[in-house]
Amino acid sequence: MRRPGPQTCEAKVDGTWRSISLEEAKGVYAMAPKRCPACHGAVMLTGTLTAGAPRNLVHRVAHTGCPRDPKRYSGTSSLHPRALT
């Protein structure tokens, strides 16, 4: 079973959500809407502009039902209240 790692997110391209890397999220899909693959909440990227520095996905609106946000995760997965569709 492939466990979704922290290094992907989803971008809406031509009306379809597709899984992309964070490099793509900062590059070719910089202008596309992006969401969390787990809860579908809108996300943005953090991190420095230094090449090779780790980047992290951060929910624009905090959500306790997302395992991708372990600091806030309540232990029960649920869709984001403002999930992007």
Ligand SMILES: [Zn+2]
């Ligand atoms: Zn999430």
